[in-house]
Amino acid sequence: MRLWRDPLRRRWVLWAAMGTLFLLVNANRLSTAVLSENLMAAFGTTGAQLGTLHAVFFWVYAVMQIPTGLLADRVGPRLTATAGAVVMNAGVIWFSLADAYLVATLARGLIGLGGSVIFVCILRFCANWYRADEFATMSGATFAVAGFGGVFATTPLALSVDAFGWRSTVGWLGVVGLAMAVLVFALVRDSPVDAGFERIEGVPGQETLTTAQLRASLSAVLRDRWLWVISLMLFCSTGVNLTLFGLWGVPYVVQTYDVSVTYASTLTLLGGVGLMVGPPAVGWLSDRLESRVELMVAGSACYVVCLGLIAVVGDPPLPVVGAVFLLAGVMLGTFVLGYSVVKERHPSSASGISTGTANGAAFFGAAILPTLMGWVLDAYWTGELVGGVRVYTRTGYRIAFGIATVAGAIAFCCTLWLYRRERATSPSEESTVDGVTGE
Numbered sequence: 001m002r003l004w005r006d007p008l009r010r011r012w013v014l015w016a017a018m019g020t021l022f023l024l025v026n027a028n029r030l031s032t033a034v035l036s037e038n039l040m041a042a043f044g045t046t047g048a049q050l051g052t053l054h055a056v057f058f059w060v061y062a063v064m065q066i067p068t069g070l071l072a073d074r075v076g077p078r079l080t081a082t083a084g085a086v087v088m089n090a091g092v093i094w095f096s097l098a099d100a101y102l103v104a105t106l107a108r109g110l111i112g113l114g115g116s117v118i119f120v121c122i123l124r125f126c127a128n129w130y131r132a133d134e135f136a137t138m139s140g141a142t143f144a145v146a147g148f149g150g151v152f153a154t155t156p157l158a159l160s161v162d163a164f165g166w167r168s169t170v171g172w173l174g175v176v177g178l179a180m181a182v183l184v185f186a187l188v189r190d191s192p193v194d195a196g197f198e199r200i201e202g203v204p205g206q207e208t209l210t211t212a213q214l215r216a217s218l219s220a221v222l223r224d225r226w227l228w229v230i231s232l233m234l235f236c237s238t239g240v241n242l243t244l245f246g247l248w249g250v251p252y253v254v255q256t257y258d259v260s261v262t263y264a265s266t267l268t269l270l271g272g273v274g275l276m277v278g279p280p281a282v283g284w285l286s287d288r289l290e291s292r293v294e295l296m297v298a299g300s301a302c303y304v305v306c307l308g309l310i311a312v313v314g315d316p317p318l319p320v321v322g323a324v325f326l327l328a329g330v331m332l333g334t335f336v337l338g339y340s341v342v343k344e345r346h347p348s349s350a351s352g353i354s355t356g357t358a359n360g361a362a363f364f365g366a367a368i369l370p371t372l373m374g375w376v377l378d379a380y381w382t383g384e385l386v387g388g389v390r391v392y393t394r395t396g397y398r399i400a401f402g403i404a405t406v407a408g409a410i411a412f413c414c415t416l417w418l419y420r421r422e423r424a425t426s427p428s429e430e431s432t433v434d435g436v437t438g439e
């Protein structure tokens with residue numbers, strides 16, 4: 001079978017197998033929106049407790065990103081991703097059986113712990129199997145998988161919960177995930193050489209780093225100012241998007257326009273569609289044009305205008321809100337190029353550490369911004385309750401979108417800083433950090 005014998009084809013099969021695990025990570029992390037009423041009923045939680053149950057995934061996920069990068073570079077993506085998938089899906093099954101809030105919270109933490117390694121392992125796998133000028137396309141395609149997972153966590157999940165109940169649905173997701181972990185272990189190899197092929201032309205050789213080299217790489221990554229600026233940019237952009245599509249987007253639409261939750265979730269679903277289209281398209285374009293930072297500047301400017309529109313107007317026509325959600329997903333594709341930039345600034349054999357560090361910052365944003373916006377909404381709450389649910393004010397939502405706009409503006413300033421630095425740096429210095437040339 002050519003698909004299996006040709007390394008240029010086999011890598012797609014392996015990427016798809018790992019991608020399925022990532023789809024499940026995304027389905028699980030965003031499932032709390034659809035499951036919220038079931039969880040509140042099952043564990044008798046308040047809104048704040050539900051928020052904690054949701055956020056514990058992101059805190060564990062964020063903290064784990066640097067260790068994940070070290071593991072991906074040292075142990076390799078195959079073993080790290082397999083172990084992560086086993087832990088995550090054991091957590092999913094445990095969550096489906098939980099009989100108390102504390103147990104459910106611990107189980108969700110376990111889901112975050114296992115799930116946290118998958119994305120960086122896929123990027124590490126791509127660094128081993130794809131050329132540097134294919135990396136932005138592949139990281140964009142991996143983000144698109146996240147979009148599929150996000151879409152799965154909306155209407156399809158809701159239909160399944162209606163038909164089979166939330167515990168059976170979640171439990172079966174865990175069983176499927178465990179089967180995928182076995183498949184990834186059986187199929188995936190860390191590099192073409194490990195799979196019995198020659199090195200793929202143009203893909204740098206991947207030595208395994210010693211502990212001293214790991215420490216030196218981590219220290220070089222943490223001293224790289226570009227890495228910190230890109231991390232701040234990802235903190236803001238990923239934080240805003242996951243807050244919008246994972247938590248506050250639906251209540252904003254429901255309460256501002258007096259529409260049903262199902263209707264509102266189709267609008268946030270547009271954000272997932274944007275994520276499926278934008279990152280792979282922008283990544284492909286960036287690899288073709290050999291341009292990263294220029295696209296980031298243009299995309300982030302558009303992102304700020306979109307968010308600012310809702311902050312200023314408050315209740316623009318619903319199709320405009322849908323377009324803003326779609327564009328916020330599409331424009332995330334330009335921020336994703338930050339992963340390619342950090343990878344290119346450090347040796348390929350340390351790409352897990354560099355991309356993992358940036359991804360950690362992105363998920364601290366996803367853990368902190370929902371709470372920040374929640375505080376603002378609570379501060380402007382008038383005490384109105386409908387069916388036990390807090391109804392927030394238009395001013396509260398406008399200020400929350402104002403925070404999102406400021407976060408977008410900070411991300412835009414980061415891209416301007418990168419642009420100016422790139423202009424000011426000669427090409428030979430550009431790809432060098434501490435004298436180590438990135439491939």
Ligand SMILES: N[C@@H](Cc1c[nH]cn1)C(=O)NCC(=O)O
Nearest residue numbers: 119143146147238241242275359
């Ligand atoms: N797709 C992003 C997360 C995101 C942002 N907006 C909606 N989803 C992603 O995949 N980030 C990397 C990761 O580790 O999950």
